Amino acid sequence: MRGAPRRLTRTEARSARAASGFLLPFLALFLLCFVAPIGYALYESLLKVERTGPLGLGGETRQVWAGLSNYAHALEDDRFTAGFGRVLLFGAVQIPVMIAFATGLALLLDAASARWVGFFRTAFFLPYGVPGVIASILWGFLYVPGISPLVEMAGSVGWDVDFLGRGAVLWSIANIVTWQFTGYNMLVLIAQLKAVPGELYEAARIDGASAWQVARHIKLPLIRPALVLTTVFSLIGTLQLFAEPKVLKPLSNSIDSGYTPNLAAYNEAFTSNNQHIAAAEAVLLAVVACVLSFGFLRLVGQRGKDGESG
Amino acid sequence: MNEANDLAGGVVAGEPGDGPGDRAGSGAAPGRAPEAAPPGTRPGAGRRRAAKGREGPEPPLRHRIITASLLTVAALYFLTPVYWLVVSSTKSSSDLFGTFGFWFHDPHPLDYLHRVLTYDDGIYARWFANSLMYAGVGALAATLLSAAAGYALAKYRFPGREGIFNVILAGVLIPGTALALPLYLLFSEIGLANTYWAVLIPSVVSPFGVYLCRIYAAAAVPDSLLEAARIDGAGEARIFSTLGLRLMTPALVTVFLFQFVHIWNNFFLPLVMLSDSDLYPIQLGLTSWQGYADRQPELYQYTVGGAFLSVLPLMVLMGVLQRYWRTGLTEGSVKA
Numbered sequence: 080m081r082g083a084p085r086r087l088t089r090t091e092a093r094s095a096r097a098a099s100g101f102l103l104p105f106l107a108l109f110l111l112c113f114v115a116p117i118g119y120a121l122y123e124s125l126l127k128v129e130r131t132g133p134l135g136l137g138g139e140t141r142q143v144w145a146g147l148s149n150y151a152h153a154l155e156d157d158r159f160t161a162g163f164g165r166v167l168l169f170g171a172v173q174i175p176v177m178i179a180f181a182t183g184l185a186l187l188l189d190a191a192s193a194r195w196v197g198f199f200r201t202a203f204f205l206p207y208g209v210p211g212v213i214a215s216i217l218w219g220f221l222y223v224p225g226i227s228p229l230v231e232m233a234g235s236v237g238w239d240v241d242f243l244g245r246g247a248v249l250w251s252i253a254n255i256v257t258w259q260f261t262g263y264n265m266l267v268l269i270a271q272l273k274a275v276p277g278e279l280y281e282a283a284r285i286d287g288a289s290a291w292q293v294a295r296h297i298k299l300p301l302i303r304p305a306l307v308l309t310t311v312f313s314l315i316g317t318l319q320l321f322a323e324p325k326v327l328k329p330l331s332n333s334i335d336s337g338y339t340p341n342l343a344a345y346n347e348a349f350t351s352n353n354q355h356i357a358a359a360e361a362v363l364l365a366v367v368a369c370v371l372s373f374g375f376l377r378l379v380g381q382r383g384k385d386g387e388s389g
Numbered sequence: 390m391n392e393a394n395d396l397a398g399g400v401v402a403g404e405p406g407d408g409p410g411d412r413a414g415s416g417a418a419p420g421r422a423p424e425a426a427p428p429g430t431r432p433g434a435g436r437r438r439a440a441k442g443r444e445g446p447e448p449p450l451r452h453r454i455i456t457a458s459l460l461t462v463a464a465l466y467f468l469t470p471v472y473w474l475v476v477s478s479t480k481s482s483s484d485l486f487g488t489f490g491f492w493f494h495d496p497h498p499l500d501y502l503h504r505v506l507t508y509d510d511g512i513y514a515r516w517f518a519n520s521l522m523y524a525g526v527g528a529l530a531a532t533l534l535s536a537a538a539g540y541a542l543a544k545y546r547f548p549g550r551e552g553i554f555n556v557i558l559a560g561v562l563i564p565g566t567a568l569a570l571p572l573y574l575l576f577s578e579i580g581l582a583n584t585y586w587a588v589l590i591p592s593v594v595s596p597f598g599v600y601l602c603r604i605y606a607a608a609a610v611p612d613s614l615l616e617a618a619r620i621d622g623a624g625e626a627r628i629f630s631t632l633g634l635r636l637m638t639p640a641l642v643t644v645f646l647f648q649f650v651h652i653w654n655n656f657f658l659p660l661v662m663l664s665d666s667d668l669y670p671i672q673l674g675l676t677s678w679q680g681y682a683d684r685q686p687e688l689y690q691y692t693v694g695g696a697f698l699s700v701l702p703l704m705v706l707m708g709v710l711q712r713y714w715r716t717g718l719t720e721g722s723v724k725a
Contacts (some may be wrong), residue, residue, distance in 0.1 A: 081533075089421075094546055094547055095545070095547035095548070097541075097545060097625035098545035098547050098550075099540075099541075100539035100541075100626070101538060101540055101629065102537070102538050102541045102542070102553070104533065105534040105537065105538035105594070105599060107595045108534065108593060109557065109560065109594055111592045111594075112568070112572060112590065112591045113560045113594065113596070115561075115572075116568045116569070116571035116575055117571070119571045119574060120567075120574075123574060155624055183459075184460075184463055187456055187459055188460070190456065191453075191456050191457070191460065195457070195460070199463075199464055199705075202464045202467055203463060203464070205467060205468070205471065206467055206470075207650075207707060208700065208703035208706060208707035209700055210654040210672050210676065210699075211654060212656045212676055213672065213675065213699060214470075216675060216676070217470050217473070217474055218470060220473070220490075220693070221470060221490075225564050226486055226490065227490065228473065228490030229490075231489065231490070234425040258467065261467075262467065311562075315562060315564055318564055319566045319567070319657075321657055322550055322657070322658070323658045324717075325676075326676060326679070329679075329683075341566050341567075345568055345570070345660075345661070348574075348661075349661075351634065354574055357570055358574070361567045361568075361570045361571055362567075364564060364567045365567040368562065368563065368564045372562050373562070377494075
């Protein structure tokens with residue numbers, strides 16, 4: 080606190096007083112619901128339960144310092160790390176497919192003649208209004224042999240599909256997520272496309288550019304910020320994958336209790352009653368999410384800058 | 390916090406990136422063209438016509454056919470599950486298994502929906518009311534809190550302002566489910582777990598809402614107006630509630646709608662927090678039915694019917710939302 084502390088002017092003081100009145104309610108709840116849980120998770124993840132009874136059975140339990148052993152336990156748990164690998168694989172495939180799909184639809188709608196555009200846009204966006212759980216229940220019925228008309232139709236042409244088998248179920252989940260969020264991402268991209276000044280297209284057309292060239296060389300580069308944003312949000316969503324595998328779990332033997340990191344942490348806390356390891360897993364999940372999304376933003380940020388200078 | 394700044398400056402701020410961000414963004418930048426719409430429907434349609442005109446002459450027939458068929462295939466993909474849900478909500482459990490899923494068989498829609506609503510002393514209606522309460526009250530409170538905080542961050546200068554904003558922004562990137570588990574542990578310590586508050590309190594905190602409100606307030610609430618009100622002797626709270634809130638209305642509607650959908654769709658938080666089925670929102674209730682359906686086959690039908698009913702209100706909201714996004718864009722651009 081050395082160095083002359085700058086004194087607040089009177090308007091600044093008044094302003095700070097009023098601002099704190101407006102900010103405090105939000106900040107208090109933000110502290111409670113964002114900062115405190117992170118702190119609490121960090122704290123819990125560094126403790127473990129020790130039983131004092133004979134052979135460590137029964138008797139009193141008390142919490143003791145565990146250092147990083149919970150983290151070590153989580154990282155040595157093959158199921159947990161496999162779950163991480165699984166969502167990363169999921170993200171590496173599903174996010175590009177979904178974003179490409181959404182971009183394609185946005186460009187098509189942008190180029191289509193106006194009559195049916197409203198209908199299609201609404202139809203594509205509709206699944207966003209179906210909560211993840213309901214979407215999973217819904218698609219679950221469409222995957223299960225016996226109920227699913229899709230399986231029945233495939234079977235009638237001699238194609239034996241198993242949507243819930245070991246190899247397929249991850250992609251069946253990817254389909255649910257794609258179904259739900261493509262329309263939302265498409266709408267975000269359309270909003271950005273509409274922000275492009277019309278003269279740009281005019282100029283390109285006068286220069287003789289085809290519709291395809293306009294899309295490729297003008298529209299795509301201009302919606303880049305929206306593409307980055309939707310990708311980051313998809314990334315965060317993917318790491319949190321939970322509702323879909325949880326709902327499909329009773330239908331498929333291929334989904335185990337650690338199928339995704341979130342499912343692992345949930346089961347650790349509520350099935351195995353081991354909240355300290357669950358806390359460590361939650362912290363690991365948050366760290367990976369932040370590293371990946373910041374890393375991605377930095378990567379595209381740098382490339383954007385290179386592009387500008389080049 | 391540099392990255393958070395990058396996110397604000399490079400990706401989101403001022404760029405019509407995300408839907409709501411876009412609303413705010415176009416409030417800031419009057420030069421942006423709104424979305425094409427049938428001309429002449431609203432004031433300001435001239436700008437729309439200009440936007441529409443940029444497509445120029447009709448594309449060749451071949452292109453139009455390809456475009457239309459691609460769009461139709463996509464529409465089939467998105468609508469088929471919804472169609473299946475509508476058809477299946479009119480079937481009994483045994484017909485669900487025994488008949489072809491994409492066509493009606495002995496439909497009794499009202500009868501089956503009535504059974505959904507009356508099963509187990511009408512627990513479904515209670516879940517529905519719970520969902521409405523969580524989403525409605527939660528979104529309203531979240532909107533007001535975000536408005537006040539965003540307004541403060543946009544319209545006052547005070548030490549630590551940017552630091553606070555960056556911390557809030559970082560909150561946008563933290564996965565909600567990573568927070569829910571420790572929050573549950575925390576809430577159990579203080580006796581809040583398994584109460585309405587356990588779901589409501591976390592639902593009213595929307596860092597993204599604060600972000601939007603700040604951007605929007607910075608653009609749509611002129612300092613000169615606030616100064617004039619101060620000279621007239623109005624207090625800060627009064628200025629905010631009469632001037633600030635009114636000028637920020639378009640952003641507030643966006644925050645409300647988004648938070649409503651977010652809370653309505655949230656599954657992990659109530660799942661973690663609630664054990665008393667009387668407090669369940671619909672999603673949680675339906676998964677519990679689905680879980681018992683093996684033992685009690687009629688629950689298959691109730692799950693399908695309940696899913697159908699639960700989807701209706703949000704479908705309507707989606708229609709409103711995507712329409713609002715378009716008209717709202719225009720209003721924002723006229724205002725600024």
